[in-house]
Amino acid sequence: MSKSGTEHIKEAFVKGKAFIPFFTCGDPDLETTGRLVRTAVEYGADLIELGIPFSDPTAEGPVIQGANLRALQGGVTTDKIFNFVKELRKDVTVPLVFMTYANVVFSYGAETFIRTCWEVGIDGIILPDLPYEEKEEFAPLCKQYDVALISLIAPTSENRITRIAKEAEGFLYIVSSLGVTGTRSEITTDLASMVKVVRENTEIPCAIGFGISTPEQAKKMAKIADGVIVGSAVIRLIEENGVNSEKVVGAYIEKIKNAVLEK
Amino acid sequence: MAEKKGRFGVHGGQYIPETLMNAVIELEEAYNHYKKDPEFNKELTELLNEYAGRPSGLYYAKKMTKALGGAKIYLKREDLNHTGSHKINNVLGQALLAKKMGKTRLIAETGAGQHGVATATAAALLDMECVVFMGEEDTKRQALNVYRMKLLGAKVVPVISGTATLKDAVSEAMREWTSRIEDTHYCLGSVMGPHPFPTIVRDFQAVISREIKEQILQKEGRLPDAVIACVGGGSNAIGSFYNFIEDKEVRLIGCEAAGRGIDTFETAATINTGRLGIFHGMKSYFCQDKYGQIAPVYSISAGLDYPGIGPEHANLHDTCRAEYVPVTDDEAVEAFEFLSRTEGIIPAIESAHAVAYAMKLAPTMDKDKIIVITISGRGDKDCAAIARYRGEDIYE
Numbered sequence: 001m002s003k004s005g006t007e008h009i010k011e012a013f014v015k016g017k018a019f020i021p022f023f024t025c026g027d028p029d030l031e032t033t034g035r036l037v038r039t040a041v042e043y044g045a046d047l048i049e050l051g052i053p054f055s056d057p058t059a060e061g062p063v064i065q066g067a068n069l070r071a072l073q074g075g076v077t078t079d080k081i082f083n084f085v086k087e088l089r090k091d092v093t094v095p096l097v098f099m100t101y102a103n104v105v106f107s108y109g110a111e112t113f114i115r116t117c118w119e120v121g122i123d124g125i126i127l128p129d130l131p132y133e134e135k136e137e138f139a140p141l142c143k144q145y146d147v148a149l150i151s152l153i154a155p156t157s158e159n160r161i162t163r164i165a166k167e168a169e170g171f172l173y174i175v176s177s178l179g180v181t182g183t184r185s186e187i188t189t190d191l192a193s194m195v196k197v198v199r200e201n202t203e204i205p206c207a208i209g210f211g212i213s214t215p216e217q218a219k220k221m222a223k224i225a226d227g228v229i230v231g232s233a234v235i236r237l238i239e240e241n242g243v244n245s246e247k248v249v250g251a252y253i254e255k256i257k258n259a260v261l262e263k
Numbered sequence: 264m265a266e267k268k269g270r271f272g273v274h275g276g277q278y279i280p281e282t283l284m285n286a287v288i289e290l291e292e293a294y295n296h297y298k299k300d301p302e303f304n305k306e307l308t309e310l311l312n313e314y315a316g317r318p319s320g321l322y323y324a325k326k327m328t329k330a331l332g333g334a335k336i337y338l339k340r341e342d343l344n345h346t347g348s349h350k351i352n353n354v355l356g357q358a359l360l361a362k363k364m365g366k367t368r369l370i371a372e373t374g375a376g377q378h379g380v381a382t383a384t385a386a387a388l389l390d391m392e393c394v395v396f397m398g399e400e401d402t403k404r405q406a407l408n409v410y411r412m413k414l415l416g417a418k419v420v421p422v423i424s425g426t427a428t429l430k431d432a433v434s435e436a437m438r439e440w441t442s443r444i445e446d447t448h449y450c451l452g453s454v455m456g457p458h459p460f461p462t463i464v465r466d467f468q469a470v471i472s473r474e475i476k477e478q479i480l481q482k483e484g485r486l487p488d489a490v491i492a493c494v495g496g497g498s499n500a501i502g503s504f505y506n507f508i509e510d511k512e513v514r515l516i517g518c519e520a521a522g523r524g525i526d527t528f529e530t531a532a533t534i535n536t537g538r539l540g541i542f543h544g545m546k547s548y549f550c551q552d553k554y555g556q557i558a559p560v561y562s563i564s565a566g567l568d569y570p571g572i573g574p575e576h577a578n579l580h581d582t583c584r585a586e587y588v589p590v591t592d593d594e595a596v597e598a599f600e601f602l603s604r605t606e607g608i609i610p611a612i613e614s615a616h617a618v619a620y621a622m623k624l625a626p627t628m629d630k631d632k633i634i635v636i637t638i639s640g641r642g643d644k645d646c647a648a649i650a651r652y653r654g655e656d657i658y659e
Contacts, residue, residue: 054555054556055425055556055557056425056430056431056434056542056557058280058434058437058438058543059280059438059441061438062424065424072556077554078554078555079554101541102278102541103540103541103542103549103551103555103557104554104555105555106539106540106541106555107538107540107551107553107554107555108554108555128280128281129278129279129280129541129544130278131277131278131279131280131281131284132281132284133268133276133277133284134276134277134278137541151281152280152281153281154280154281154282154284155282156281156282156283156284156285156286156444157281157284157285158285159285160281160284160285164281175281175282178282178441178442178443178444179282179438179441179442179443180438180441180442
C-alpha cells in the first residue's frame with residue numbers, strides 16, 4: 001500500500017455521499033471481523049472505521065463498551081490487529097481508519113504505532129480523547145507517515161470549529177449529539193449550522209456520527225454532510241448474532257447505504 | 264522550554280473528548296477569576312471555618328512517639344473535619360465555584376464514599392442537585408457511605424462497567440458530563456483528570472500544608488523533617504506537601520496502596536508498578552499492560568484503589584522531590600489497629616497506609632526529628648471491613 005493516507009481517504013467521498021460503518025476488531029473474533037469488513041465493502045461501505053479495543057473507552061456508550069470488552073476477553077491485541085489489517089489489505093481496497101484511545105497509541109510507542117499503520121495500509125486515526133489542544137502529541141508523526149489524524153467537532157465546539165476545521169486532515173468527524181456513542185431516537189443539534197462554519201474553513205469532507213441507526217436518520221444526515229458514520233447500531237447486530245452476523249449486517253448496511261444515496 | 268498549559272513536567276494536559284473542551288475552558292476561566300475575588304475567598308473561608316470546622320488540629324502523638332522510640336510524631340487531623348475527611352476542603356471550593364458559574368447540579372465519582380459524601384453534603388448545603396457515581400463493588404464495601412449520601416439527598420448510581428471500582432466511577436462520571444454540561448459541574452475528587460482539575464483541587468487542598476506549617480512553627484519553632492500522606496489520586500498528599508515543596512529539607516513521602524504486594528497483580532501502587540500513559544484526561548503514570556490496557560488494580564482501601572496518580576505527583580517523583588513508597592494491606596491493617604489502640608484514633612484505612620510507613624520510618628530517626636502524618640479521614644466506615652479481614656463476621 002503506497003497510496004498516501006489523506007489522498008486515499010478523499011476517494012471515499014468522490015462518488016457521492018459516503019457510508020462509513022464501524023467495527024470493533026476482534027468482536028467476537030478477528031476472523032468474523034474480517035468477514036464483516038468484506039461484507040460491508042460488498043454492500044457499499046465507502047470507508048471503514050476499525051476500532052482497536054480499549055479497556056476503558058470513556059467516549060463510548062454501553063453497546064460499544066460491550067464490544068470492547070468482548071474483543072479484549074477474546075484475546076485481541078494491537079499486534080494481532082496490525083497483522084489482521086495486513087491480511088485484509090490483500091483484497092480490501094477501501095480506505096481504512098483506526099478508532100482507538102490515545103493510550104493505545106502512546107503505550108505502543110507512538111512512532112512504531114503510526115509507522116506500522118502506514119506499513120499495513122491504515123489511512124487515518126481517530127482518537128476521541130485527543131482534542132485540538134493535545135494533537136501535537138501525535139500530529140508530527142502522522143504527518144511524517146502520511147496517516148491522517150482525524151479531528152472531531154462536537155455540538156459544544158462553537159468558537160472552536162474554525163480553528164479545528166482549518167487544520168483538519170482526511171475528513172472531519174462531526175459528533176451529532178452530546179454524550180457518548182449509542183443510538184438515539186432523535187438528533188436535535190443544529191448540524192447544518194455547524195457544517196456551514198466548517199465549509200467556510202476547509203475543503204475536506206465532513207461525516208456525521210453518534211446516534212445514527214435508522215435509514216431515515218441516515219438520509220437526513222447525508223443531506224447535511226458528505227458522509228454518515230454508523231457504529232452502535234452495527235455493533236448491536238454483532239452482539240446479537242456473533243460469528244453469524246454477516247447476513248444481517250450485510251442487509252442492514254445495504255439499507256443504510258441506499259438511504260444515504262437517496263436524493 | 265516553555266511549559267504547556269496545565270503541565271507538570273511532561274505530565275498533565277487535557278486528553279478529553281472535544282465535547283468537554285469548552286466546559287473545562289469555561290471552568291478554568293471562572294476559577295482564575297474567582298480565586299482572586301475577595302468575596303469568593305471570604306465566603307469559602309467562612310464555610311471552611313464555620314461549617315467544616317477548620318483549622319484542623321496538629322496533634323502531638325505522644326504515646327505513638329514513645330511506642331516507636333524514634334522521631335517525634337504529629338498527626339494532622341483531617342479526620343476531624345465535617346464529613347470525616349479532607350475531601351470537604353476541595354468540595355466546598357468547587358461547589359461554591361460551580362454555584363457562581365450558574366450550575367445547579369453536581370456530579371461526582373467516589374471510591375471509599377468520602378468524596379461522594381462530601382459532595383452530597385455541599386449540594387445539600389448550597390441547594391444543588393447531586394448525583395454520585397460509585398463502583399458497584401465499592402457500594403458493597405462501603406454500604407454505610409451509600410446510605411449517608413442518600414440521606415443527604417443525593418442519587419447514588421452503582422457503576423457496573425469494567426472492574427466496578429473507582430476508575431469506572433470516574434469514567435462513568437465523565438460520560439455523564441459529556442451528555443449534560445449546561446447545568447452540571449463535575450466535582451472531581453482528586454488531583455487528577457484534565458487541566459484545570461489537578462490545579463484547582465490542589466489549591467483547595469493546600470490549606471492542609473498551610474496550616475501544618477503555621478502549627479508546627481508555633482509548636483516546635485521549625486519545619487518538620489518529613490511529611491507523610493497516603494496517595495491514590497493524591498489529593499490529601501498534594502495538600503499536605505504543597506507548601507513544603509520549596510522547603511527542600513522537608514522529606515515528602517507518599518504512601519501507595521500495594522494491596523497484596525508490588526510483586527503481585529493485586530496492587531494499586533502506580534509509581535512503583537506503573538508506566539507513563541494517557542488516561543482519564545491526563546498524562547501520568549498508570550498501571551497498565553504492554554498494550555496500554557488499564558490494569559484492574561486492587562487494594563483493601565476503596566479510596567486508593569485507582570490505577571493512576573495525579574500529574575503533579577508524577578512530576579514530583581520524576582524530579583525526586585517526593586518519594587513514593589508501597590504499603591501492603593497487611594501493613595495498613597496493622598497500622599489501623601495500632602493507632603486505634605495507642606492514641607484512641609481510628610484512622611481511615613487509606614490514612615492507615617501513611618501511618619504504616621511512619622511506623623517503619625520513625626524508629627530509624629533520632630528523637631529530635633519530627634514527622635507529620637496526615638490522617639486524611641476517620642475510620643468508622645472501615646470497621647466492618649477490617650473486622651471481616653480479621654475473620655470476624657460482622658456486617659453494618
